[in-house]
């Protein structure tokens with residue numbers, strides 16, 4: 001027998017900004033569809049989200065925000081992924097189980113489904129143990145997930161060894177319809193430390209196993225963006241880009257307060273003129289690189305909006321800018337610590353996005369028809385750059401000089417090239433149209449999301 005209930009969903013993201021935001025977006029979407037959501041952040045991130053929203057209760061009125069410890073002390077370094085991963089594995093599964101048991105005691109229908117970030121295989125394990133239906137949420141490109149699922153084949157073909165080390169350097173295709181991938185761009189291989197590479201590989205293999213028993217694997221991407229990857233792994237369901245239809249217009253889950261004043265500055269800039277520069281939540285630049293970027297923006301002679309997070313510059317501070325930079329730039333440049341990025345990318349004055357190519361940034365820009373200048377840093381960003389530059393042809397990458405730095409001349413040259421060739425914008429608008437029609441009524445992502453919602457709302461009795 002099948003009955004319809006108000007589903008109570010526990011959503012748990014990997015504890016990083018680029019994972020919390022899209023799962024929050026999905027959760028808000030599910031609320032709109034009549035679901036109840038308990039959103040489980042780590043205590044550390046929960047505090048940041050609450051502080052950054054500074055009393056705006058909009059989200060808390062819709063979603064129950066709860067937190068569990070991640071196993072590290074308040075001052076411990078959470079950029080040390082090895083330490084963080086080990087601490088999480090020790091503490092979070094037990095705490096998640098407690099949260100679910102508590103809900104089950106208070107809510108007569110109990111938790112109907114757990115949606116966990118694909119990187120948290122253990123959370124799917126907790127749901128399995130408690131006999132709860134489970135969904136793995138993949139917030140990045142399907143091609144990246146395809147590379148993780150293909151690890152056994154990559155080992156069998158001698159492309160990598162069992163520790164993830166690269167044995168063959170030349171590009172490979174996971175299937176005839178997928179773009180060429182450079183083995184050095186595989187997520188685990190972007191960690192320079194072999195011990196980290198091995199640890200990430202082992203985690204991936206464990207997650208792959210857990211995910212096999214999930215009821216759904218949903219991905220924040222669209223068939224129109226990655227037909228080959230979705231054909232290779234049809235069990236992965238494209239439901240995105242979640243932000244493309246700008247359904248909710250509400251942002252939540254940010255770790256830093258958004259500085260909306262930049263939108264007023266954007267209002268004063270000519271249509272299609274501004275370079276938006278942002279490196280997501282994790283990327284770090286050393287001082288030389290930061291200064292070259294500043295000088296490149298200066299020499300471009302174009303308006304720019306630049307996100308300089310407090311922790312963007314390695315050992316940096318306010319004195320990191322080249323001498324006299326801010327005076328010379330004047331009102332031509334606007335610098336913020338954290339921008340309302342989705343609103344920025346939707347603003348008509350934005351001409352291009354100088355981006356680190358995180359997947360959220362990638363799909364947000366694609367959804368707004370904004371071409372890219374690509375500056376990837378690590379993890380999946382290298383591969384995302386190849387989608388942008390080689391497959392969709394909506395952006396240009398930078399070349400490093402003999403000192404391993406992207407120099408100011410290179411930055412200016414690539415900006416001039418992108419602005420001087422209208423075909424980048426034309427292709428970006430074509431891609432935007434395809435992606436947006438996918439999330440609208442009758443589109444691929446829309447249909448699959450509809451099936452997913454129907455499944456969520458139906459519980460076996």
Ligand code: UDP
Pocket residue numbers: 017018019021254278279280281282283307337338339340341342357358359360361362364
């Ligand atoms: N973001 C933002 N304001 C900023 C910079 C980034 O709101 O000033 C958001 C951006 O819209 C995206 C997320 O932070 O949703 C970053 O995710 P992404 O996958 O691009 O990069 P990551 O931070 O994971 O490296």
